[in-house]
Amino acid sequence: MAHLLRRAGFGATRDQLDEYIGKGYEATVEELLHPEYGDPEEQDFMDRYFIASVEARSAGHADPQWSWRMATTEKPLEEKIALFWHSLLAVGGIKLDHGLEMLTEIDLFRRLGLGRFETLLLAISRNPGMMYWLDNQNSHKDAPNENYGRELLELFSMGIDENGEGAYSEDDVKAAARAFTGWASKTTPPPFFLGPFRMQFAFDPDDHDDGEKTFLGETGNFNGEDIVEIVSRHRSTARFIALRLYLNFVSDTPDDEEIERLADVFQENDGEIRSVLRAIFNSDHFKSPAIRFRKMKSPAELVFGTVTLTDRFTIPEMDMSTLANQTLFMGQHLLNPPSVEGWHEGEEWVDSGALIERINFASGEVTRGDARGVRRMIERVAGTGAELQPEEFVDACLDAMGSIDLSDRTKSIVISHAAAKDTPFRPGSAGSEDRTLEMFQLIVSTPDFQYC
């Protein structure tokens, strides 16, 4: 169960795990897969305490909003799938520079991210931020701009192989570009004197190439909707989306057989992402020990996973805005992916500088003795027994932190550290709380904690 929550969300506290275990694994999967869309009641807190994020003019103004949602969500897969699509259908704040629109996109991913891929792809194709980001407002009937058509095929749906080859041709790219002419974002007033205004999609029929096109072997007077429909039922798209879901939710190392199975599920279920994820989470492959703690946490997973554990935000305190900075320091600038390719994930997340940031952040968080989640962890350890030998103490801490596993080698080192104290751990004795916090700190500083 803990493994499921680490992948389908940002991890879970021991208390949350107990609640999920009471529901059962498959029931929990279904609950995760069916979040009720809508703002949580606590959205008003964010708007009140971070009023500048309501009219977010930049990614920097917007990110406290998303940080708050990821740190406090009771619908973890809704945020996790938004994070997934944010990297796959990437729009970057560095060019768009419109925080309000960035948040609109994240909400689009929440709303449509578990449904049919075709619906999502069409929605993002009508997203004014995406149209601006990929220059489609410069794509005209008599002078198509190929940027959106190319990225739609290469990065958003069909993909390319290791040789840079896709199951589409340059002529297909050109046809797609023609089909999307006239799709653009409306002009909005500049934000410099009244703040930003919401962006809006605009279709100009007079600037749209309605002529005949041949695309992926089919011929017709195709428009953008047709291109999205044709792409979405193509086997390459099923395989590409299956691959990306696998890399994000299962393992950094692709398993060809499993990806083909998931591509089948994609096609058998009309491209519904929820069905593919169900097939992932309920599979023996996903549950196998070989998959657990083998996937490098992204910075967002590390930061919001740790904050989920410590549960320190009852309202959006001022330092809520620093959480996004933490992911930035670790290499993931939320709402501002480095390019339309999104982020390169897996082991690439970690270099020596990022590792130090990761360890410093996590160890700082879990030693916040006043945080609600940390208090509960301390109490849980204290309630384990009257006297704990080193291994029992380590096991109690690992369990209290949400059922974390350590490799045998790491665990033996941590136990030897615990054993360096002359006395067994006795809850309530002098220094026992500091000793517990120190053990939490040691656990999150291990290499194992970098994986989920």
Added chain:
Amino acid sequence: MKNKNFSYSHTIGIASFLGRGFMNPVDVRFDSTGLMFVLSRSNAGNKNVRISAVTLDSEFQYEFANWGTAPGQTTQPTAMAFDSEDRLYVADESMHNVSVFDREGKFLNRWGEFGVGPGQFNRPSGIAIDSNDDVWVVDHLNDRVQKLSTDGEYISSFGSAGSGPGQFRFAWGMAIDSNDEIWVADWRNDRVQHFTHGGEFISSLGSSGDSDGEFDRPSGVHVSSHGEVYVADWRNERVQVFDSDGGHIETLIGDATLSKWCQEFVDVNPEQAGWREKAGLFEEEKRFWRPSAIETSPDGLVLIADSCRHRIQIYQRTPQPALV
């Protein structure tokens, strides 16, 4: 929508990180001379909090209470009020204190600290001064209103957590009327509560919703010298006006024209003026976006802090009701 009892006058403001202009203004007050003071909340990242003194014909005078934790600085200011000697009291939510300035922005004093005891605060959010120059503070995460001296000495308090009479859920703004009675914007209960000067519950105004007399997270309340009650109906993007018995008089949704400062910006930036013309969102430009607080003058001017459009919209009450 044509206003029946209010005529739109003009707007003051432009989005600005410092100097002339505002950044997410959440409160507005007159001093005794009629000079307007605007509290910009900004955000934690940009740190453009400040109080700006501006004349009603848009002449920027000076600013103070800028970002920081040192005496004379603020981090998350949320409300302010003048006493009879034109000393300005500013509540800061993250520092859990109240800073006091003179009308020229000179720092005088600050008091309060985090806690649940008398004279301590957990995110003070609203502030008002009574005719005796006692300072009333909405101590919102302690679910109470505290009465203190001008030096921060605790006098009394009332309120508790909940939804019953005299209870609060994340209360925000407050006002004291000419009878020294207390009004509190009980934000998360979607109502405004009315109390005697002694803190005894009198009545409750409003409930959840978006019809007349209903609220969606009311942030501010103000009572004019004529006894009319103005409520910043924050998430409904409007200001509702009631008579002293709670009868609904009118709803304002915003009528802004370009302020003098915005017009000057547009005039010297023709490219951006062109974007604005091409966008054509002139109706949307007029409307409130998270109106947070209201101030009135004895001669019927109504100032509304339009937080997310970085401006103060100004109306004239027409005709003036009789003084109460």
